[in-house]
Amino acid sequence: MKYILLAIPCIAAIATPYYNFMEPRMFGFPFFYWFNLLLVPLSVAFIYAASKIGASK
Amino acid sequence: MIDHLNWTATIIFVGFFVLVTVMGFLASSWKAGDLTQLNEWGLGGRQFGSWITWFLLGGDLYTAYTVIAVPALVYAVGAYGFFAIPYTVIIYPLIFLIMPRLWNVSAQHGYVTAGDFIFGRYGNKWLELAVAITGLVATMPYIALQLVGMEKVIQALGFQGEGYMAHAPLTVAFVILALYTYKSGLRAPAMIAFVKDIMIYIFVIAAVIIIPYQLGGFGAVFDAAGKVFDAKVAAAAAATPPVKLAAGLILTDAQIAPFITLALGSAFALFMYPHSLTGVLSASSPRAIRHNAMTLPAYSLVLGLVALLGIMAHAAGIKVTNPQDVVPALFLKMFPDWFVGFSFAAIAIGALVPAAVMSIGAANTFTRNVWRPFVNSNMTDAQESGLAKLMSLVVKVGALAFIFFIPTQFAIDFQLLGGVMMIQIFPAMVFGLYTRRIHGWPLFIGWACGLLFGLYLAYTPAKWIPVSPTPLGFSVYIGLYSVLLNFIVAVVLSFILPNNAPDETAPADYEDDDTVVAPPHLHEPEPIL
Numbered sequence: 001m002k003y004i005l006l007a008i009p010c011i012a013a014i015a016t017p018y019y020n021f022m023e024p025r026m027f028g029f030p031f032f033y034w035f036n037l038l039l040v041p042l043s044v045a046f047i048y049a050a051s052k053i054g055a056s057k
Numbered sequence: 058m059i060d061h062l063n064w065t066a067t068i069i070f071v072g073f074f075v076l077v078t079v080m081g082f083l084a085s086s087w088k089a090g091d092l093t094q095l096n097e098w099g100l101g102g103r104q105f106g107s108w109i110t111w112f113l114l115g116g117d118l119y120t121a122y123t124v125i126a127v128p129a130l131v132y133a134v135g136a137y138g139f140f141a142i143p144y145t146v147i148i149y150p151l152i153f154l155i156m157p158r159l160w161n162v163s164a165q166h167g168y169v170t171a172g173d174f175i176f177g178r179y180g181n182k183w184l185e186l187a188v189a190i191t192g193l194v195a196t197m198p199y200i201a202l203q204l205v206g207m208e209k210v211i212q213a214l215g216f217q218g219e220g221y222m223a224h225a226p227l228t229v230a231f232v233i234l235a236l237y238t239y240k241s242g243l244r245a246p247a248m249i250a251f252v253k254d255i256m257i258y259i260f261v262i263a264a265v266i267i268i269p270y271q272l273g274g275f276g277a278v279f280d281a282a283g284k285v286f287d288a289k290v291a292a293a294a295a296a297t298p299p300v301k302l303a304a305g306l307i308l309t310d311a312q313i314a315p316f317i318t319l320a321l322g323s324a325f326a327l328f329m330y331p332h333s334l335t336g337v338l339s340a341s342s343p344r345a346i347r348h349n350a351m352t353l354p355a356y357s358l359v360l361g362l363v364a365l366l367g368i369m370a371h372a373a374g375i376k377v378t379n380p381q382d383v384v385p386a387l388f389l390k391m392f393p394d395w396f397v398g399f400s401f402a403a404i405a406i407g408a409l410v411p412a413a414v415m416s417i418g419a420a421n422t423f424t425r426n427v428w429r430p431f432v433n434s435n436m437t438d439a440q441e442s443g444l445a446k447l448m449s450l451v452v453k454v455g456a457l458a459f460i461f462f463i464p465t466q467f468a469i470d471f472q473l474l475g476g477v478m479m480i481q482i483f484p485a486m487v488f489g490l491y492t493r494r495i496h497g498w499p500l501f502i503g504w505a506c507g508l509l510f511g512l513y514l515a516y517t518p519a520k521w522i523p524v525s526p527t528p529l530g531f532s533v534y535i536g537l538y539s540v541l542l543n544f545i546v547a548v549v550l551s552f553i554l555p556n557n558a559p560d561e562t563a564p565a566d567y568e569d570d571d572t573v574v575a576p577p578h579l580h581e582p583e584p585i586l
Contacts, residue, residue, distance in 0.1 A: 030306055
């Protein structure tokens with residue numbers, strides 16, 4: 001489970017064909033950019049979750 | 058030479074520089090330890106808690122060169138330069154998983170470098186040497202590039218000079234850096250990192266609020282940049298002979314595979330560099346490292362915003378022939394002089410921290426993994442520390458010589474190759490942390506194959522290239538491509554060659570102390586933050 005949680009943000013980060021778009025825009029940012037930036041806090045959430053269940057593997 | 062100097066900016070710039078210089082020298086008595094021990098001089102005594110590690114690693118990994126080069130790439134080609142974001146997203150799950158194991162085994166056996174671990178684990182001093190040399194060769198141009206970053210902002214302050222005099226301010230700054238690193242060891246950059254990182258945060262946050270505000274918001278900024286990229290592509294296609302230029306706000310189809318593999322490969326390579334490992338091993342506990350895997354991404358966000366400066370520059374109408382000048386040019390245009398001085402100081406100090414940690418990492422590596430096994434195996438602790446201090450000076454002189462005598466482009470190419478080289482020790486390190494089934498000589502041969510294959514792919518008569526076509530019809534980052542060969546060779550040969558070298562580590566050495574002692578049902582969850 002820990003490994004799955006850690007793998008999710010990595011896979012999202014390299015799923016480039018799925019985020020290589022202009023639309024939809026947010027605050028003027030094309031999707032490509034805001035998705036990438038959003039990925040950073042999301043990855044933290046996943047690592048945090050992995051650390052919470054880390055002890056039980 | 059100083060006729061065109063921007064005095065307000067320069068005075069603020071010099072003021073901050075003096076501040077960190079004083080801190081650098083005072084750092085020797087911070088969390089005092091016996092600096093004649095390599096463990097103390099070169100790792101700060103392994104006592105940096107979560108906060109200090111955060112500032113140190115952040116200051117160490119997100120360098121001045123990054124602040125110059127990433128926006129430069131975005132300015133030049135657009136979305137492709139944003140590979141830095143997925144790259145830094147991938148790093149932290151890896152760190153979270155791998156680095157506490159490395160920290161545990163290193164603390165247990167007194168390892169200071171990657172090479173130390175490799176020798177302890179595989180009992181093969183040639184593999185240790187291979188790892189050490191790879192680290193040394195890859196680090197030298199990286200330090201040189203920090204100097205390039207620093208020199209860009211010094212020039213932008215209006216300093217002009219002919220010949221060697223052009224490098225005079227840089228040389229002064231670097232000599233000072235060399236002296237306090239010599240005296241204080243890793244404590245110096247750890248302390249300066251506080252100032253550097255806070256300054257970088259201030260300048261980035263100010264930049265991403267104020268510049269788009271002045272330019273009519275992010276929507277307008279992106280639209281303007283998109284038009285510039287489209288015009289550039291059209292102009293290149295219309296030129297004689299036509300050039301197929303890939304640039305734009307999103308990736309072209311042909312850029313996608315290089316983008317993904319560059320992000321992956323760079324992530325695998327980053328934590329193999331001596332300076333990253335120095336930062337990790339100086340932490341006080343595996344818990345401090347896990348905390349940092351969750352808190353360091355704050356810097357990735359900053360890096361993402363820094364990357365956007367390349368987009369903003371187009372909207373602000375900045376035209377520079379060398380993209381590396383884009384950030385200084387943007388700041389000079391958009392901000393008052395005092396803030397320019399502050400921001401440039403942030404970039405210059407941003408060069409000092411990684412340059413210091415890199416030279417310390419390289420010095421530790423040379424002392425422990427080249428000199429000790431091959432020249433003098435009976436060094437006392439004091440001799441070891443003395444040699445490392447001396448080597449930190451030699452490494453810096455080497456980097457300065459790079460700037461004086463070798464064209465900048467060469468340093469950039471070399472740093473690019475540095476990633477291709479560094480990733481070749483990934484199999485030895487990561488296998489080693491989990492299993493001893495893959496062993497010394499196969500990993501050594503894998504390393505050699507991967508390295509040669511990588512260099513072969515990267516070489517073209519005109520220049521070194523980072524991306525190469527594959528038989529599958531798309532192009533990929535050479536680092537990732539060549540480490541695949543390395544990996545296959547190491548695994549296959551491990552089943553053929555005899556595995557009888559000693560291993561001084563035990564499985565329990567890799568686990569946290571508490572997880573080993575407590576049975577699973579009694580084990581309390583790790584407190585976070």
